[in-house]
Amino acid sequence: MKRIKxxxxxxxxxxxxxxxxxxxxxxxxxxxKTAELTTPDEAFDVMMQVLTHKRxxxxxxxxxxxxxxxxxxxxxxxxxxxxxxxxxxATNCNTCHQDENNNYSGVPGAPEWSLAPLSxxxxxxxxxxxxxSMLDRNKNGNRSLEELEHHLTEHxxxxxxxxxxxxxxxxxxxxxxxxxxxxxxxxxxxxxxxxVVPDETTN
Amino acid sequence: MAQLFQMKPPTKMNISFKINxxxxxxxxxGDAPLLWVIRDVLDLKGTKFGCGKxxxxxxxxxxxxxxxxxxxFAAKFAEGKEITTIEGxxxxxxxxPVQQAWIEEIVPQCGYCQPGFMMATAALIDKNPSPTxxxxxxxxxxxxxxxxxxxxxxxxxxxxxxxxxxxxxx
Ligand code: FES
Ligand code: FES
Numbered sequence: 001m002k003r004i005k006x007x008x009x010x011x012x013x014x015x016x017x018x019x020x021x022x023x024x025x026x027x028x029x030x031x032x033k034t035a036e037l038t039t040p041d042e043a044f045d046v047m048m049q050v051l052t053h054k055r056x057x058x059x060x061x062x063x064x065x066x067x068x069x070x071x072x073x074x075x076x077x078x079x080x081x082x083x084x085x086x087x088x089x090a091t092n093c094n095t096c097h098q099d100e101n102n103n104y105s106g107v108p109g110a111p112e113w114s115l116a117p118l119s120x121x122x123x124x125x126x127x128x129x130x131x132x133s134m135l136d137r138n139k140n141g142n143r144s145l146e147e148l149e150h151h152l153t154e155h156x157x158x159x160x161x162x163x164x165x166x167x168x169x170x171x172x173x174x175x176x177x178x179x180x181x182x183x184x185x186x187x188x189x190x191x192x193x194x195x196v197v198p199d200e201t202t203n
Numbered sequence: 204m205a206q207l208f209q210m211k212p213p214t215k216m217n218i219s220f221k222i223n224x225x226x227x228x229x230x231x232x233g234d235a236p237l238l239w240v241i242r243d244v245l246d247l248k249g250t251k252f253g254c255g256k257x258x259x260x261x262x263x264x265x266x267x268x269x270x271x272x273x274x275x276f277a278a279k280f281a282e283g284k285e286i287t288t289i290e291g292x293x294x295x296x297x298x299x300p301v302q303q304a305w306i307e308e309i310v311p312q313c314g315y316c317q318p319g320f321m322m323a324t325a326a327l328i329d330k331n332p333s334p335t336x337x338x339x340x341x342x343x344x345x346x347x348x349x350x351x352x353x354x355x356x357x358x359x360x361x362x363x364x365x366x367x368x369x370x371x372x373x
Contacts, residue, residue: 076258077344090327090342096257096272098280103210104236105256105275168256 040193046178046186047152048127051134053176055161059115060122066115067123069167070174086114101165108173110160117141128200135195149191153184220281222247223291233279238262240278241288249289249318253346260345263319264288270326289318292325300369301325304362312349320345320355328363332370 058067064081065074087093097113119139122130162180164173213232253261257275264273265287293299301321311317327342
């Protein structure tokens with residue numbers, strides 16, 4: 001057993017102590033630009049503002065430790081990846097994370113809560129490297145472009161980034177800087193225009 | 204000051220599940236933590252509240268055989284499930300190997316965290332009949348404020364031994 005943070009036991013009763021202001025998990029809404037994206041490179045940039053955000057990268061670590069929080073610290077309690085990217089045999093992701101966010105405990109949740117496999121590690125990569133890795137069928141779970149678009153725009157676990165709920169103190173988690181609608185539009189436009197990764201030397 | 208959130212008004216719903224082999228049907232807020240249903244509605248007080256944020260493991264139960272922290276498990280997710288709490292693990296006449304090992308190693312001090320540890324251990328030895336020290340470190344990450352970890356580790360190995368001997372004798 002890891003001797004961790006014994007002070008956490010019997011810490012203040014957060015469930016009862018949560019203050020009541022504002023709307024559930026609202027946080028600050030990112031601006032929703034309805035303006036059309038004029039170039040595929042612009043679409044790429046909008047998409048990557050989301051995919052490089054901590055809400056995504058925290059679950060795409062380059063090692064065996066999930067990250068959490070706005071500062072992307074290692075998951076507390078020594079939680080590890082495990083063989084199937086979902087934790088250890090008896091203590092796994094679903095020991096605490098369920099199919100939706102839990103506003104009582106502040107534990108986030110979505111269907112299939114788990115880490116991205118190591119082949120999809122994004123931590124420490126540039127947006128260009130992430131995009132190239134995402135397109136590489138040897139690394140992306142052998143997804144075609146069509147499957148990639150589906151994954152990026154419809155997979156509940158991916159879209160959780162836009163509904164990240166509140167933390168244990170009742171404070172809404174930070175959302176990516178663009179709205180879900182703008183992100184989905186950007187992904188579709190980028191893929192429609194051939195999913196070209198811009199030249200990083202000229203950007 | 205950071206903006207905090209407002210709980211949704213409770214939505215009452217009927218939830219049916221089995222707990223310790225007995226069928227129950229409760230009318231409750233579907234988003235309420237299952238821990239409160241277990242303790243306050245069903246009056247099973249063995250499962251403890253420690254932190255309320257899935258950090259300490261005092262509230263660990265089994266849902267369909269998997270260890271779950273019930274302070275972070277919405278009651279609605281219990282629909283149709285088989286739930287086991289410490290009261291259902293075994294009894295004085297027929298203790299579960301984990302309970303037997305805990306008695307032999309005289310593990311508890313104040314006892315508050317122990318049901319959670321025992322439920323987590325029962326789940327561990329179900330999945331891994333002979334856990335190593337490293338397996339124990341990786342899987343038993345509950346918190347004991349009294350620091351009974353040393354005796355617990357011995358008890359976990361003993362529980363595995365007892366369970367394996369009952370399995371091989373049957
Ligand atoms: S009370 Fe549930 S983990 Fe602490
Ligand atoms: S025995 Fe007291 S908290 Fe563990």
